[in-house]
Amino acid sequence: MDDISGEEKAAQPVNKDETGTDERRLIEAAQAGDQRAFGLLIRNNQKRLFRFIYGLLGSFDATEDVVQEAFVKAYQALDRFDLNHSFYPWLATIARNTAFNLMEREKKKESLEKLQESGFDPESVELGPLEKLMNDRSQARFYRAVQTLPEKYRAVFVLRHFEDQSYTEIAATLKIPPGTVNSRLFRARTMLMKALRDLL
């Protein structure tokens, strides 16, 4: 898969999922053609992946499409997966590149930028189907506020807080200097603090 960057190459410990199943064994089984094993990999990773991609795109439907496509690509490229690495970072890289490509194509239709022009109002954001996945009203407010962040700030914020990436990793992912990561994250946090002041 050409669009998988090399950053996921950094060796990471092999995960165990929520049920304690050894991820490596699942991947090996899936590589051997066990579709049920890949089904478990889907179930173990889809929620986190969805959160990440939704954070980037801010669209439920587009996120569903990207997540689906990422799993399909991962399945088709599974033979080339290095078992010494964790599955999620590899999968997330596939999904992220798919999402970035989509964002590039859709740039002219970017509605969130227009939203910014009309003012920073998290309450005006419609979460749509995502509303069903909210635990409570506070969480819905949080996701609305994240969605109203300008795209360039939101990307840094999501990589830092949803994907737990370091500043260096974010800089490499977005191809921006580490100093820019710092300033964008600072601005994103400042905007969110204003929007969610009463929840702090």
Added chain:
Amino acid sequence: MNHGYYQDRLSAYHDQSLTPEEMRAVAEHLERCEDCRGRLDDIRKLVTLIENNRDLGASDYWEKAALRIERKIAIETEEKVVDARSGWFALGWKITVAAASIAALTFITLHEGDILSPSKQIQEMEKPVAALKVSPVDSSVSHKDEGIITRAREMTATNVPDEDVVSDDIVRYSIEDEDVQAIPPPLPAAASPQPVETKASLRKDLSAKTSPTREIELTAEPVEPVDKIMKQMTGAGAERGNELFIRGGQVGEAERTVDSALLSATDTISGLGSAITVSAERDRIITSEESTVAKGERTLFQWRAVRDSLDALIKPKNKAGNRKAERLSSKASLSEPDSSTLSSRTRGYLEACYQIARMTDDDTERKQMIEELTRYTRTGSSDIIKIARGYLDKIQ
């Protein structure tokens, strides 16, 4: 350093992402700046808020989403396999057909007088067929039609000498194959689907896209009798007849030959009543009724994909199904299905339900499939009711 310099670095300071010198400088500033301490405290609270709210809630959405992904994988994987095959088929056949065309034109030039003589042509048509192996499904082919097939085979042998260029998959569809007969379906013969009409309509569709080359047809067999043969043959047998006809008769029509190769390719991946998407370089063709070859290879994933695809095609009132059907039909070059096509799709759908009920470990899914089969025992044609009952009997 001024106050703003430190303010800008508080966020990175919280994350310990400053250089050691910067970390020390900010720490010293914090000791004497209450405002910055307050801002740093806000950052800490915000990070806690984020960590408490970032995880999406539990919902049955996730299981449904996972199932959709699995189905998409089943569909996409199948498409990809066919994509690769059709590409090579197309290339192989283009090379073969180009060579065959040159040979045919040379043949026409050298034997123009013989070819255009009606009496000679009739004599050729009535040659005996002793060398031809006819499979059981071809038993209705008339003596005269067999002569045409024999003649076509001879033409193929004459005009396409470099068969090694063609992939093994295509060579396997020669009329001399021992496995021409279709693999029997799981139902009694009386209830087994007969996909002839769909094949015929698909072939008709392909024919419509192909411009006739009458001059070259004179060297081969007339179209009409071969179409007649095709109507008398079923399933894989028809496919092979079509293959033979095109290779032997339409040696100059590269497009049609490529499409024929494409049709043959579907045999290897299709299942009974399954919705198969086949891509070619030029067109994407969908047929929902294919031969029974290789259906035994289907996994639970694939049966689910088959069920969903056919569900979308036979139940257009379903909104999601509509989207699916639209997606599929956007790739298709087939016209609206007729009643027999719909009936075949329903049969395929019922088999998918049966196979899923048989294979799944999920009791709920099994129950749903049984309910679906039961529903069809109360509605539809007697043929469909009989099939649904047959499957229910097998399950229970």
